[in-house]
Amino acid sequence: MALLTNQLIRWFRKNKRDLPWRENPTPYCVWISEIMLQQTVVNAVIPYFRKWMEKYPDIAHLAKAKEAEVLRMWEGLGYYARARNIFKAAIEIEKKFGGRMPETWEEWRGLPGIGDYTASAIMSIAFGKPYPVLDANVRRVGRRILGMAAWDKKREKELLEFLREAMPRKNPGAFNEALMELGQKVCLPDKPLCEKCPVKRFCIGFEKNIQNLIPGKADRKITKKKTYLALFVSRGKLLIVKREKGILKDLWGFPEFQEEGEIASFIKKEGGRRFKETGKLKARIHYYTRFRDELIPFVYEVEKQFGGNAGSRRWVSFNELEKYPLPSVYRKILEELLLKTCPAKI
DNA sequence: AAATCGGGGCC
DNA sequence: GGCCCAGATTT
Structure with missing residues (x-):
């Protein structure tokens, strides 16, 4: 295993938080948590995830629910298309898969509300399969490590390739989660805490002191x-x-x-x-x-x-x-x- | 490729 | 008050 990977995993084992969806990472739990976490910060998700699992402990309970009730459970989380899509997907899993949870990337990817990121997250975290994830955290961390000040489709492919190679065969889920958690706790968007970073000696951005230029500020008009x-x-x-x-x-x-x-x-x-x-x-x-x-x-x-x-x-x-x-x-x-x-x- | 999500945490 | 977030879907 490459040294960078080793250091990262070691850091993660020491610093990982106790989050409710980490207690029992079944495909169902990981799926629900990943959808809730789309564009939503961890602390906002925690109470919703707990309530959800009490009400819908498995796919069978969810598929029997009413859409209005599902939306009511989602109230306050925002991006309500996510709740509608979860519900649609649950019905589809019941119908097409006979209630069995999908087991391949392609099956997951074909369900409503599941894109490349979420399919890979579920496959790696719940099934231990080597699919790299690319969310906002991993993108920022990866760009800094590789010193990619510019960003386009070609560099995205390069980064994914880099991640695929760095990924440990034994525990790809921990690798993905580690990168995301590093992005949340250390490799911050603004003023990253490089001195605390377990992989700073592999980081081109840190070496060249350009980490603050990545990802650059988004300009949006209100x-x-x-x-x-x-x-x-x-x-x-x-x-x-x-x-x-x-x-x-x-x-x-x-x-x-x-x-x-x-x-x-x-x-x-x-x-x-x-x-x-x-x-x-x-x-x-x-x-x-x-x-x-x-x-x-x-x-x-x-x-x-x-x-x-x-x-x-x-x-x-x-x-x-x-x-x-x-x-x-x-x-x-x-x-x-x-x-x-x-x-x-x- | 770019716009669009009707939330909320956190600084 | 503004930025950002474990993105997906539509245009």
């Missing part, structure tokens, strides 16, 4: 916008609408408007008779990707529960709202409304 939310209340019930497409597909929310003035005409158009605006809740700044969206909620008491109870539109009581998956910023707005209207319930 686009600002405003969204007006209407919380229509009528006889203890609130109007919620279901998103039919887009990233929030199958999640629920409040009617949204580009202008405040659109709200009253909406009520009239829908056949709502008498109504009054009864309060403004705190505006919320909601960041996502390159947007800064100011959400401005208004509360309207309406006499009639207009619009009926169509599939994508429902009047529900505050208790029932527990069962509906909402983006977490909406949940916070709801909590504020609840606090204002019926503090006794809290």
